[in-house]
Amino acid sequence: MVHALPPPGEALDRLAGRLGAPLDSSLLSDRRGTRTWKIRGSRGAVALKANSPEQETVRAKAAEMAQEDDHLLRLTAAGALRPGYRIDAGSWDGGRWLAVRWVDGVPLWRALALARGPEGDRPSVRPWLRGIARTWATRLAAMHAAGWAHADVQPTNTLVTRDGRAEVIDYALACGPDPGGRLPYRGALTHTTAPEIAAAVLATSADTHIQAEPSADVWSLGASLFWCWTSHRPVPYDDRLGRPEKLAVIARGGTLPPADVRPWRFPGFEDTISACLAPDPADRPTAKELIAAW
Ligand SMILES: Nc1ncnc2c1ncn2[C@@H]1O[C@H](COP(=O)(O)OP(=O)(O)O)[C@@H](O)[C@H]1O
Ligand SMILES: [Mg+2]
Numbered sequence: 001m002v003h004a005l006p007p008p009g010e011a012l013d014r015l016a017g018r019l020g021a022p023l024d025s026s027l028l029s030d031r032r033g034t035r036t037w038k039i040r041g042s043r044g045a046v047a048l049k050a051n052s053p054e055q056e057t058v059r060a061k062a063a064e065m066a067q068e069d070d071h072l073l074r075l076t077a078a079g080a081l082r083p084g085y086r087i088d089a090g091s092w093d094g095g096r097w098l099a100v101r102w103v104d105g106v107p108l109w110r111a112l113a114l115a116r117g118p119e120g121d122r123p124s125v126r127p128w129l130r131g132i133a134r135t136w137a138t139r140l141a142a143m144h145a146a147g148w149a150h151a152d153v154q155p156t157n158t159l160v161t162r163d164g165r166a167e168v169i170d171y172a173l174a175c176g177p178d179p180g181g182r183l184p185y186r187g188a189l190t191h192t193t194a195p196e197i198a199a200a201v202l203a204t205s206a207d208t209h210i211q212a213e214p215s216a217d218v219w220s221l222g223a224s225l226f227w228c229w230t231s232h233r234p235v236p237y238d239d240r241l242g243r244p245e246k247l248a249v250i251a252r253g254g255t256l257p258p259a260d261v262r263p264w265r266f267p268g269f270e271d272t273i274s275a276c277l278a279p280d281p282a283d284r285p286t287a288k289e290l291i292a293a294w
């Protein structure tokens with residue numbers, strides 16, 4: 001099969017033994033200087049990420065890829081990430097690549113399609129939604145217990161398996177102990193940015209690292225569930241605003257009341273989402289408390 005954007009040959013050579021040649025590859029995403037492919041062989045599949053070589057961002061993105069590998073190694077060593085998630089990593093003539101275990105799931109937005117509509121108000125959907133929220137909180141709680149924040153909790157970085165479990169991916173921006181030497185963290189997706197991170201981004205220069213705390217992940221978790229269940233982002237702002245202006249609105253701490261936009265009433269679930277969105281990080285539940293609440 002001929003590909004306009006083939007994966008790095010160096011990575012395929014390394015993966016062939018493990019996955020079983022011949023390998024089949026398909027491009028999954030190509031955005032912000034990073035490409036991801038699904039690579040399949042007779043013995044299994046991986047997600048392969050590599051920086052895009054022909055863009056001006058190449059140096060920063062290769063460094064981000066190396067940083068994600070470092071994060072995976074450290075998180076695994078700390079017991080915060082299931083062993084076997086990181087498969088392999090290396091260099092190629094265009095930069096860096098990283099392979100992780102294939103997660104058979106769909107992004108949160110797609111997983112919540114039924115729940116988002118009025119017909120989602122049925123007995124089988126409630127435990128399904130709670131299960132997604134609970135397993136997601138469980139993943140984050142393991143990171144938080146080891147002193148890490150994921151720092152990019154958002155709908156596309158969460159895949160929901162067929163049996164209703166949330167799996168967290170994309171550890172490139174994670175904030176852990178000993179942040180020395182890392183690329184400065186400057187927030188992630190605007191819509192899921194916690195107010196204290198938004199305020200810090202606006203108050204500091206572009207080369208200043210902002211250390212995201214676990215409580216920021218909890219806000220982002222609540223924001224992602226709010227968004228994908230109600231189809232409204234929790235902080236309403238004009239889409240034509242630039243990122244700094246949106247961050248300024250977020251930093252004020254106001255969010256839409258779920259009761260105004262939810263597709264149907266779900267006591268317990270929606271109150272817990274509201275608790276995650278508390279403007280003061282100290283007022284939010286911890287991920288561990290969320291496991292029990294959901
Ligand atoms: N382990 C994985 N299993 C399945 N799909 C994955 C996996 N990792 C990444 N993907 C897919 O590739 C996309 C991009 O990967 P991600 O790690 O989020 O990189 P980035 O957001 O930096 O482009 C994801 O949104 C998802 O669709
Ligand atoms: Mg991502």
